Amino acid sequence: MLRFEKGPKVYLSNETLFDGTVLKADATLSLKDVHGHFKIKTKLSNSTKIDSDSIKLVSESPITLKISSKASNCLIVKLRGFKNEIIYGGGEQFCRLNLKGKRFPIFVQEQGIGRGWNLVSLLASLKGVRGDWYTCYFPQPVFFSSVGYGVVINTNKLVVADFRSKDETIFEVYDEEFELIFLDGQLKDLVRKFHMLFGRSIEVSDWVFGVWIASQGGIEAAQKVIETCESWDIPLTALWCQDWSGKNITKFGRQVYWNWSYDRKDYHDLPEHISRWKEKGVHFLGYINPFLIKGGSLYQEALKNDLLVKNEKNEPYDIVVTTFPAGLIDLTNKDAFEWYKKIIKENMIGIGMSGWMADYGEYLPSDARLKSADGLSYHSAYTVDWARLNYEAVEEANKEVVFFMRAGYLASTRYSPIYWAGDQNVDWSKSDGLASVIPAMLSMGMCGVKLVHFDTGGFTSLLWLKRTPELFMRWAEIGAFSPIMRTHQTNRPSKNLQFDSHPDVLKHFARMSKIHWLLKDYLKQELKKANEENLPLVKHLAMNYPNDPNCHRLIYQYLLGDDVLVAPVIKPHTKNWRVYLPKDGWIHLWTKKRFKGGWIEIDAPIGFPPVFLREDSSLIQDLLIKLRDVL
Structure with missing residues (x-):
């Protein structure tokens, strides 16, 4: 005490x-x-x-x-x-x-x-x-x-x-x-008290627990994804089209044209298509960040009305994120803040979007000049106001809309309902690849985030780094047993394997997506409990088993809610996996074998990641019945 x-x-x-x-x-x-x-x-x-x-x-x-x-x-x-x-x-x-x-x-x-x-x-x-x-x-x-x-x-x-x-x-x-x-208090008490101070309750619609698949290239490409999902019985609930505002081909790869109005060429008649897709249960998600590409129509409007971050010469700051300059909105300027909210409400929510990725927020230069702050003192706070801007746009529009972010700081979790782990390499590395999304989920959960996820398959593809079928399939296994299952096409989609590039990958992804969708009711109940208890949905094992020293040392296992333990395979060419089970009753999902705790080695070929259900859970039989047909 x-x-x-x-x-x-x-x-x-x-x-x-x-x-x-x-x-x-x-x-x-x-x-x-x-x-x-x-x-x-x-x-x-x-x-x-x-x-x-x-x-x-x-x-x-x-x-x-x-x-x-x-x-x-x-x-x-x-x-x-x-x-x-x-x-x-x-x-x-x-x-x-x-x-x-x-x-x-x-x-x-x-x-x-x-x-x-x-x-x-x-x-x-x-x-x-x-x-x-x-x-x-x-x-x-x-x-x-x-x-x-x-x-x-x-x-x-x-x-x-x-x-x-x-x-x-x-x-x-x-x-x-x-x-x-x-x-x-113990770890769970500490996390709970922090959530009470800086977090909030999160309520989302059922479709959020479905499968979100990335598509780029326009209406026809999006329609092809829908048809593929229909033919493979993939529970597609959201199309995520980050290039809805146009494409920008750079040395880094295929990027988005940062001018937040829908591309009339590739995404012709987008509002009508969004409405039609939504009638079929497929929600449309877009993309936005606080930058405006230099020379775009919105940049020109921001420049005219003095809404951009300035440099030491009191000129608009040309910030190069990858290969091209862009202007950054000055969020300390009330007029700029309200103008950007209006863009979201009219150009995104107004055409029927059900949500978007609210990207970036990290790039405010330390020597920047703003209307009511300096770059160094406001740098981390910028991310909080970026979250607040998106939150207020949704609240003022009074629509069922979600957005997800990667950047944040203290109090960001009061505004953003969902976070994702950012831009991992398309490799197996513990430093920046598939393995790194597990500690990312655990640590963000401790620090105020209730709903967390990642780019299934990874994002950053450079030089020789390209997705392999095995990498993508193992990543999809973690996605299936996480709060939200969303794919990304990478920064170089034409050079990387996608969910439908190979028959074996597509078959595997379809199966994993069905399993994820069948967890919907469990995830809903666990999110409700997380809200009531001020805790995250993805938990470190030490939160539930604080007196077990082995649990404190674990980095690559997690609890999904209280009753599902996941120990993903994070190495290539692996058919079995060593798992630690805390002292409790556990049922292996695939074989129904019972375990009482300790270190075990379990068969874990592709398609059968190490997943265990807590034996005392009131949901165990219901889960097993629902999953029976796809196990």
Whole structure:
């Protein structure tokens, strides 16, 4: 239990967690920005302890301290470290879940290409676009300790977290004033309390739990996808056409033309087709981001009305995301904010869209000039306002519409109902491929996200990286046993295998999609429970089994709700898989064999991923009956 005493001091049981030590320091920041990747260097000097009057108690439930010092631009908070503690959190994590022993910045940015020690990462580093283990779209300064406490640094400014010492935790907060929030309990309690502070309930229609298939190229290509799904009995509930506004062929691949009005050529009579498809139960999803391609009609309108982010010369900032310049909407400008909402309401919701990908949000340059902020101080907050803009557009339109995002920060989850894991390589790598979506789902779930998913098949295809049938099929298996099953065609669709490119792949995908659709009622019930309990739908096993040390060490297994345990195969050419089952009763989905816990090795050929149902679940028999015909 946490308790507060004047001083100020915070105790965990009878041991001091925070003794009131906060230092103020002069900080020098250096940021190098390359295509949304930020190389951050910091240097501190003249550190002195602030007086206790600068630390004020705001609330005792949860314990919330307001810390301020106008005499410096960095405040350093020190907490006690504990032997053998595991530190979770930090927002989205792709490579590791235990952060103990690491020091890293919390700053919104691209995840980077490769992120590991392989040839792809080396080549990406030459272009300045290689990520580090911690770089991600959705970082958050929230941390949960296995010894029973959590801490949130409530600020939009840069935070550097330092867990390298066994005996001490240090947070460098590059702000003059912020809140330090303490949470207590086991991991599930900590996650619940964070969801209560920064999350919200999510309600979605049944079709969201169906299959969303990506299509590009226009009306005829979309119709072909529908007909393929009909002939294979694939439960298609959404067509996702990111190029609804037109295509832009670049060196990176096939990209979207960033001018948010439907392409009258390839998507001729789109509103009429959307209406007709919806009558058949197929919803239309589009795409938008906060950029406008330079020279497009909407860019010209934004330029005329002074709605774009500026550079140091007070000119529109030309931001190159991949290979072409674009203007970024200034979300601190109320007129720009309302204008962009109007575009969504009229050009997207107004033509019948049921949702869209709200992409990007990470690229605000640190030296940008905005109407009521500077680029560095507003950088991470930009993603929150981007989520709020989409949310308000939906609320004001009063339609049943969903959108999904990748970028975020503290409080983004109050607005965006769904997140996806971003742009993984089309490979098997743990650093940036298929395997990385599992810790991404787990970490985002801890940090406020109730509904999370990923691009089935991966996205980034460069050089020799191309989808193989086995890779796509294993990815589809994870998609089947996740909240939302959505495909992507990659940035180079013509060079990569798609769901219908090969008869064996299509047969496998059809089967996996049927299984996913048959989980609909279970997913609905578990989402309802997640809303009531303020928890995510995808859970780390340690949340339900906190006293099992093996569960705390797991990275590549997860619970879907409370009753389905999934241990995906994440290596090629594999026919069996080692799985850890916590002490409980478990039924192997495919063979109906019963297990009581511990490490087991199970047959796991393609089409039969390691999935186990909790024996005590009231839903177990219903699930088995529903799945019987496709097992």
